[in-house]
Amino acid sequence: MTNNEFExxxxxxxxxxxxxxxxxxxxxxxxxxxxxxxxxxEDVDQLMVNRATNGETNIMVFPALGPLTSxxxxxDRVANLMGTTFTHHHIHARWQGEGESGVSWHHDYxxxxxxxxxHLMVHVFIYLDGLNGEIGDLLVLPGSHQRIMARDAFRQFMYDDLPGSVTIDNLSPGSFIIVxxxxxxxxxPKPGGETFRRYFIDTSYCQHGILWPAGRRLCHLNQMxxxxxxxxNGKYTFLYDNSCFFDPHDYIEKFNTRNQGSLALYLTKEINSKHKGTKA
Known part of the structure; x- marks a missing residue:
């Protein structure tokens, strides 16, 4: 199904x-x-209380946070970018207050x-009370998604400005950014937060067509x-399709064993093996 097959x-x-x-x-x-x-x-506030008191922390069951995934x-805007169907990967939520630490440069692909x-994967950063220059600014490096690199390739720069980077510190309540x-x-990290909470939610979606790594609980959460x-009412059932995920824990040991030298050589060996089988 393509994104044109639903309204x-x-x-x-x-x-x-x-x-x-x-x-x-x-x-x-x-x-x-x-x-x-x-x-x-209200849901995020209750979630933070529950985390402190060992209460319910499964975001999917919260009455506003759960349906936020669809x-x-x-x-619908993510669908325009995907050009085909896609699946929900995760949702996180919390608020951040005075003295919140920073997060170094990284990506989440x-x-x-x-x-x-x-294939496309996006995160949606949601700022319920917006951003006002307190507690924490979002920094982005435009165009860096076009380079193939490890998640922590720029981590040594902490949260310093980089050539071409953009600081986002002024957003209205109810804003979101598709990344x-x-x-x-x-x-x-920024000072402030005495009277301001930095409400932050992120949801993520993966384009169909390949298998994506996912945590062991995701299949349960999507079914939930x-x-x-x-x-x-079925309009967004495709969002919770678990067939495009694999559990990386099942492959780490084998991958670590084979992750030596040029991985392309393993592909060459498999191709040669298939050719020999065909000739036989």
Whole structure:
């Protein structure tokens, strides 16, 4: 199924698609309505309490956070970028306060090992109270998603400015940013937070067509989303398709054994072996 086979309520312009492909991110400033933003904040507040008191922390069962994984405001725009169906990979949520530490430069593209960008993975960064220059600024390095590199390739630079990097520190409440998962980004710690909470949610989606690494609980969570009705009467059932994932824990030992020298040589051996079998 392509994204044209379901009614897409939010369509990106070609200029937006081109900008995403070039720069690796798109900002949607203040796009969530006030009611949804408030409900999400209430869920995040309860989630933070539950984490401190050993309560329920499964985000998928929260009444606003769970269906956020199929929120049309987000998902329909992601569909424009994907050009085909795709699957939900994860959702994280928390708020950050005064004295929050930073996060060094990194990217989040799931691949083992990092060798290509044949298929699209995106993260959606959601800022329920926006950004105002307190607690933490988002840093991005436009175009870095076009380079193949380890996740921590720039980690030694911590959260310093890099040539061409952009600081995002002024967003309205209810804003979100769709980020190519291979885009290098960081969070620079900032003072403040005495009266401001940095509400942050990230969701992630993977384009269909290959197998993606995923945690062992993901299949359970995606099935739970369908059982709870987050597929919105079947319109977004494809979001919770677990057939495009593999558990990397099942392959790490074998991969570490074979990860020596040029991996292309293993492919050559397999091709030669198949040719010999055909001739026989």
């Amino acid at each position: 897409n309520s939010y369509v990106l312009s070609q200029a937006e698609v081109d900008r995403f492909n070039s720069e690796g991110y798109l900002i949607f400033n203040g796009f969530f309505d006030d009611n949804l933003t408030q409900l999400l904040k 929120e049309p405001t987000v998902v 799931e691949q083992m090992p990092q060798t290509n960008r044949s 190519h998962s291979a885009l290098q980004h960081a969070r620079r 989303a369908i059982d709870l009705g987050w597929d919105r």
